Amino acid sequence: xxxxxxxxxSSVECLVDAYVILLRKLAHAQRPAYDAxxxxxxxxxxxxxxxxxxxxxxxxxxxxxxxxxxLFSVQKDLGLCYLPEISxxxxxxSCILGALEFESEQLAGLKLLAFLIEWRHENALKTxxxxxxxSEELLCVLPVINLVxxxxxxxxxxxxxxxxxxxxxxxxxxxxxxxxxxDISMVHHISRPTFILPKLVQHLWSQSSSxxxxxxxxxxxxxxxxAANYSEANYWTDxxxxxxxxxxxxKLTLDGSSSKTMSSxxxxxxxSSVVSVLVxxxxxxxxxxxxxxxxxxxxxxxxMPLLLVILFYCKIMYSNDNLSANSLLSLLESLPSLxxxxxxxxxxxxxxxxMLKKDxx
Numbered sequence: 417x418x419x420x421x422x423x424x425x426s427s428v429e430c431l432v433d434a435y436v437i438l439l440r441k442l443a444h445a446q447r448p449a450y451d452a453x454x455x456x457x458x459x460x461x462x463x464x465x466x467x468x469x470x471x472x473x474x475x476x477x478x479x480x481x482x483x484x485x486x487l488f489s490v491q492k493d494l495g496l497c498y499l500p501e502i503s504x505x506x507x508x509x510s511c512i513l514g515a516l517e518f519e520s521e522q523l524a525g526l527k528l529l530a531f532l533i534e535w536r537h538e539n540a541l542k543t544x545x546x547x548x549x550x551s552e553e554l555l556c557v558l559p560v561i562n563l564v565x566x567x568x569x570x571x572x573x574x575x576x577x578x579x580x581x582x583x584x585x586x587x588x589x590x591x592x593x594x595x596x597x598x599d600i601s602m603v604h605h606i607s608r609p610t611f612i613l614p615k616l617v618q619h620l621w622s623q624s625s626s627x628x629x630x631x632x633x634x635x636x637x638x639x640x641x642x643a644a645n646y647s648e649a650n651y652w653t654d655x656x657x658x659x660x661x662x663x664x665x666x667k668l669t670l671d672g673s674s675s676k677t678m679s680s681x682x683x684x685x686x687x688s689s690v691v692s693v694l695v696x697x698x699x700x701x702x703x704x705x706x707x708x709x710x711x712x713x714x715x716x717x718x719x720m721p722l723l724l725v726i727l728f729y730c731k732i733m734y735s736n737d738n739l740s741a742n743s744l745l746s747l748l749e750s751l752p753s754l755x756x757x758x759x760x761x762x763x764x765x766x767x768x769x770x771m772l773k774k775d776x777x
Contacts, residue, residue, distance in 0.1 A: 421476060425476055425480075428463060428483060429483065431459060432459075432483045432486065432487050435455075435456040435459070435487060436486075436487065436490050438452050439452055439453065439456070439490060439491060439494060439496070440490070440494065443494040443495070449494075450499075453491060453496055453499060454499060456487055456491075457499055457502055458501070458504070460483075460484045460505055461501075461504040461505050461508055464481075464484065464505060464509060464512055465508045465610055467480055467512055468508055468512040468515065477512060477516060477521045477525070478518070478524045481521070481525050481527075481528050484505070484528055485524070485527060485528045488502075488528075488535065489531070492535050497543070498532075498536045498539035502532060503552040503614045504610040504611050504614075505532070506529075506532065506552040506555060506556065507552065507555060507610045507611065507613045507614050508610050509525060509528065509556060510555040510556045510559060510613065512525065513526075513529070513559035513560065513562075513563070514558070514562060514685055519566075519571055522563055522566065522568070522571045523570060523574060526563065526571065526574040526575055526578055527574060529553070529556055529560070529578055530574065530578050533553050533581050533585075534581075536553070550614075550618055550621050550693060551588070552614040552617070553582070553585060554693045555613060555614065555617065555689045556578075557579075557582055557689070557692050557693070557725060558685065558689045558692055558722070559685075559689075560575050560578050561579065561724045561728060562721040563575040564579060565720065565724065579728070582728075583728075583732055586729075586732055587732070589696050613686065613690065617690055617693050617694075620690070620694060620697075620700065621693075621697060651699070651703050652700070653691060653694060653703035653704045653706070653707045654703050656687065656691065656711075657703065657706055657707055660707075660710040660711065660714055661710070663714065664710075664713075664714060669684065669714050669715050670682075670683050670684040670687060670711070670715065684711060684714070684715045685718065687711065688708070688711050688718060688721075688722060688725075691704050691707045691708055691711065692708065692722075692725050694707075695708065695729050695743065695747070696739075696743070701742070701743035702742055702743055702746040703746075705726070705729075705743060705746035705749070705750050706746060706750055706753075708722050708725060708726055708747075708750055709722075709749075709750025709751065709752075709753030709754060710750075710753055712757075713753040713756050713757075716757055719754055719757040720757075722754065723751075723754050726747050726750060726751065726754075729743075729747055730744060730747050733747070
């Protein structure tokens with residue numbers, strides 16, 4: 417780490433201890449603690465963002481993740497509520513989980529995620545909260561599934577537990593939500609980078625065609641001049657699919673098309689995290705399923721994780737008659753796109769055959 421790294425971590429520990437003392441004093445004095453709690457959440461969000469953006473800090477991720485869980489545990493023990501602003505922490509966590517290399521770091525990240533999921537669930541039960549928005553925890557589906565195939569038994573066990581919780585969160589996704597029902601906690605913080613990902617998901621979920629202009633310029637740039645005036649209002653996922661087809665023709669990847677990619681949080685992984693949530697959307701589901709296949713085909717590193725994401729959602733949809741059969745078929749139809757990777761086809765057949773034998777329809 418070096419002297420500079422040790423000083424940085426020492427400062428982080430002092431800040432966390434200071435917030436713990438402040439929150440305890442406010443709680444014992446029965447004084448409002450919202451501002452102090454929100455400030456502590458912002459601190460943790462910044463620290464995790466720094467770990468995900470600066471490769472030299474990745475070695476300190478384990479300590480930062482443990483300190484984050486400690487500070488959140490103190491808040492919960494003091495009876496403080498789960499703040500909506502924690503979505504920024506979850507967004508940072510979704511980026512950093514995929515970059516963690518060591519078992520201790522991966523376990524620390526998974527345990528923090530599991531704690532936040534349980535805390536939010538308990539808080540919702542206590543306050544009788546009705547969910548009108550998408551759970552930001554689902555942005556972590558892709559990195560968690562990637563850890564399920566870890567060679568470490570400990571990591572695999574915790575990741576499997578978190579994945580089982582995700583199965584419940586998926587079934588609780590709202591069929592629709594208006595802009596008025598969205599999480600208002602992010603309205604005043606849109607300019608903060610960590611809120612871009614959850615805000616995008618909320619925006620796309622509530623207004624299925626609102627993401628039209630997001631990739632319009634990039635797509636038009638890659639299409640022939642005759643299509644320069646392209647203005648058909650397709651879904652955001654349709655735009656992604658068309659852009660990926662342009663890159664495929666030019667033999668480029670979503671990450672390779674940009675000269676300023678972040679090695680710790682590739683663009684293709686971030687887009688895949690968003691698309692994997694939209695698979696359950698009533699209107700965007702079929703298009704999102706195709707996007708998963710196209711993303712997996714375009715990037716060999718995402719081939720296995722996205723195959724498992726597709727199978728994860730297939731299992732959920734297959735087990736619930738109330739979910740769209742069209743989305744399930746689209747997920748199955750996306751599997752051939754992944755067949756460009758040699759390991760996918762035999763594995764997919766091995767996993768899908770029991771489903772087909774059980775119910776021929």
